[in-house]
Amino acid sequence: MINRPLFEGQTIRLTALDAKEDAPALAAWTQDGRYIPLSGDAPPHPLSPAQAEKALGDLLQEADEKRNTFWFGLRTADESQLLGITGIAWADWSNGAAVIQLSMKDLAEYGRSATEEALALMLHYVFFELHMHHLGIASPAYNKALITVLQKLGFAEEVRQREALYRFGRRWDNLIFGMLAADWKEGVGDA
């Protein structure tokens, strides 16, 4: 049977992003100096609504043109609030390797169920829809809440790039977690 919902978690939905409609939310998140962008090694800077719209527009345009990136808006079940952005930053088709990214609206959100539900959906999407062999996701060493969720879901720490990031006035390691399809248990993370 192929009737398992791909985009519905218990309390969240993965939906399309809309550059214009979602720009104000992204712009608001970036006004907090602790916000972690999709690419965790990018320097933080606040975005105006117009800059946020362009950033989202560029992301979606690249996904449309290259067909090896996919982006989702992570929303509450009633779809009234954008909680984060997640997606596949690189689908390496010939090797069967995918790299995903996740950026939640604020630091606290990484410790809430939305993050775990979104990652569980991404695992399912990458292994059962894209049929990738391996899934990787990077996390700065300071994002302890995300690392806890990744470990709970069964990700292994595969790479530790020493002192690769500079943030909050000091250097941090960049960690890359991963999972092989063979090690994924369908339904992991499902409530």
Added chain:
Amino acid sequence: MRENRYHDVYRGELVRLTAVDPQKDAPLFAAWQRDAEYARLLDSDPVRLWSAGQNQEWLEKQQKDDGFDGIQFMMRTLEDDKAIGFVELGGISWHNGSGWVGIGIGDRAYRDKGCGSDAMRILARYAFEELGLHRLNLNVFSYNTRAIHVYEKIGFQVEGRIPEALHREGKRWDLIFMGLLREEFFDNLTA
């Protein structure tokens, strides 16, 4: 640590690094890419062929980089000024103080002769002494044992591996991540 105060940073013991001349050097790149072994050591993307004209356009595009987030050099022998390969520093992240290095020796006669180590040492020195970077990153494929040995000789440390992230000739190989911190490089030079 340094033999003289104002040394020529582009010059090693066997090779020197020079600017790429897109028009003159493009035919060399096009010829090297036809060597499948060379191409499969360089890139995880499916190997393909580009004309000299396409190579020239690509090299010109690299040189248009106004923000300076990377640089390519030709590798030329000191003995007879022959272009035998290239090295590059890409994805420079100034606030993190990091960059990615890459190397290719297109001319088969010059492999296993110490030219690669020499060129990589020059590049690392340029990155640390001139650009003030804190660390260098590289990816190497687990079947490229020759390169791994060269990188270790320079001081790079294996920081992890993505298991089975490469699929070639029906077999799976690991993607190895290596890193070199500035102080490790200089300690290694004097050791």
